[in-house]
Amino acid sequence: MSKKCAVIFGANGISGIAMTKVLLASNEWGPIICVSRRPPQLEEAANDSRIHFVSIDMVQSSADDLASKLSAAGAAVAQHAFFYAYVEKQDFNELNDINNMLLEKALHALGLVSPKLKSFMLQTGSKYYGCHLGGAEMVQDYPWKEDAPRLCKRYFHYDQEDFLQTYATNKNWRYLITRPNVILGVSKGNYMNFAVSIALYASLQKNLKRDFIWPGNEIEYTTHFDHSTADNNSRFQLYISVNDKVPSGAYNIKDNDKTTFSELWPKIAEYFGLSIPDPHFKDEKAKHPKEQSTYCQMPLTKYAFENKEQWHEIAKKHNLDPSAYDYATWEFVDGVTGRTWPDYLSMEKARQYGWKEELDTIQSYYEVFDELKKMKIIPE
Incomplete structure (x- = not known):
């Protein structure tokens, strides 16, 4: 054949x-x-x-x-x-x-x-x-x-x-x-990926002995968001x-029909051995942002700039590829976590033509994180 x-x-x-x-x-x-x-x-x-x-x-x-x-x-x-x-x-x-x-x-x-x-x-x-x-x-x-x-x-x-x-x-x-x-995945030399940025942020917070703060607001944390x-x-x-x-x-095309960051974030924190602060949203604007606006309680674009030297020290200590931090999509993370609306795709048409598969998104995050460790992007 x-x-x-x-x-x-x-x-x-x-x-x-x-x-x-x-x-x-x-x-x-x-x-x-x-x-x-x-x-x-x-x-x-x-x-x-x-x-x-x-x-x-x-x-x-x-x-x-x-x-x-x-x-x-x-x-x-x-x-x-x-x-x-x-x-x-x-x-x-x-x-x-x-x-x-x-x-x-x-x-x-x-x-x-x-x-x-x-x-x-x-x-x-x-x-x-x-x-x-x-x-x-x-x-x-x-x-x-x-x-x-x-x-x-x-x-x-x-x-x-x-x-x-x-x-x-x-x-x-x-x-x-x-x-x-x-899209979740990983490519050597291409760090324009949401999961990569989250992994770098989590790894830095762990090394600095800080909590795993959700960068955006409460609306986006709890609303539907497709991966x-x-x-x-x-x-x-x-x-x-x-x-x-x-x-x-x-x-x-998406993984499944039920994803929220309020479900994913604690599981990501657990993977990295991090704690989530209580209360998670101290800023009133983060609790009640204006509809159809964007607001981050801790913008990662600012955070990444302020902690750049600390990351490069960590990278040197663990023999990591330092370029990933500089090419990470910090602005994209802020754009996602700071929204005040769902990202919610219909799969009705795909189902109509026989596509039945679903995927557990947290497992995809774990697989990306595991691969980043092998690639020496984040510490073991």
Whole structure:
């Protein structure tokens, strides 16, 4: 029986690594074409002949350059593509432009060299619903469903989804868009991850003999907040890609339907041997923040700056990689923990097409923390 061929764009990121692992776990796949600037991090990938690595800087290279390298790697027989490539930029317009460009190059390149392609999966996210903004630019009807109106003035997720739909329709490919919320996972050299920042914060508090204070406010601590573990996302993305009965369109994906930080935070504290202060919310604004506002009782952006020297002393003492602290997503943690609204995705559409799996989010946190110890990012 001939094997299926997949192309993974952004193969060295958290999501790309997760998809590579899922494909390698099955004998049905090969070649698996991994596209990134750096060679695959996975030991499994380095020792598996099915991995065909395409080293390219997609920002600096043209679609023709990419097509040439994909062709050389065997993309003529590719049937499924998974797109996770992303470049972070602080300037809003630059963020939109560069990420739109990445997707357009990938699509044009595959259009040139992959005549057998059946599906193209694009991972966007719950920012589609305006969860990062709140207020008038956020969908207020819960849980968020895939056909919700676009309320943000502009965001590259919209541009990408529209371009993919048009391009894939013209090529007669199925296009699949998945929208996770906060993604849990780990990638060497990429510390832009909520769980990594929490691990660094917890480790620092432990070494300083301090309590594990929730950075944000009480509303966000107790309200519904979805997590989307990278491994679970990739298994779902593969499921809908190879299932021809799943139509083109957008699909939410999350771990389960009951997550709150008030449940997770004490368990994270227990993992690190930390205590939660009582009362947890001394600040009146943290107890009763204004609706549709953001407020943190202890912003980690400020905390990280104030404790930077202490962390580097700890890193030196335990022979840790000191760069993780400097690249952690402190602002993102503040943006999440300081919200005053739920992040709540509907899984109705995914369930309709047969996806039944659920995942215990705290176990995903534990697995990330364990891996960070092995990677010498946090102390044992």
